Amino acid sequence: MTSPGRAPSEGSTDHGGRADLVSRLLVEVADGDRHAFELLYDETAPMVHGAALRVLRDRELAAEVTQEVMVEVWRGAARFDPARGSALSWIVTVARRRAVDRVRSVQAQRDRDELASVRDYDRPFDDVAETVTRSEERDRVRNCLGTLTDLQREAVVRAYFGGRTYREVAEDVAATLPTVKSRIRDGLHRLRTCLGVDR
DSSP states (O other), rough: OOOOOSOGGGGGOOOOOOOHHHHHHHHHHTTTTTHHHHHHHHHHHHHHHHHHHHHOOHHHHHHHHHHHHHHHHHHHGGGGGGGSHHHHHHHHHHHHHHHHEEEEEEEHHHHHHHHTTGGSSOOOOOHHHHHHHHHHHHHHHHHHHSSSSSSHHHHHHIISSSOOOOOHHHHTTTTHHHHHHHHHHHHHHHHHHHTOOOO
C-alpha cells in the first residue's frame, strides 16, 4: 500500500488537485490506512463542516454532523464506488444527506413534542442522559481547546466552527497557507490527545 507520506501541498487546494488527492486518500483509507485518514480528515473536514452549516444554520449541530460524516467516511470508504462520481463529491453528498437527515430529525422531534405537549412534562431519563452526555462532550472539547496555543486555537475554531476553508483562514489571520495548515494539524493532534481519541 502506498502512503502519501506528506500533508497536502498548497497546490492541492485547486479543485482538480484536491479531487485527485481525496480520491487517492480514500482508496488508502479503504485499505485501513489511518495516516491516510488523518490527511483526508484535514483536507475535507472543513468543507464537510461548511456544507453541513449551510443546511443546518447551527454551528454545534454542524460540528456534530461533521464528526458523524467523517466516521462514516472511515467506516464506509470501501463501499465507495468511483463509477458513480468522484470521492470528493461522494463525501460532500454524505455531508448534505446527513445534514438534511438531522434537520428532518429535529423537526420531527419538535412536531412530536408539540403534539404530546412534552414541554409540560419531565423528559424521559434517556433524553436527559443524552442531553447531559452531549453537554459533557461540549465541555470536554472547550476544555481541550484551552490546551492549544492561541494561534492553533484561532485557526482550528475558524476552520471547524466557523466553516472557513484553510485558504480563507490563512487570509483571515494574514498567514501563509502552509503555516495555517500546520497550526490546524498540530492543534487537531493536541485535541485528539486531550480527548483520548484512538489514533
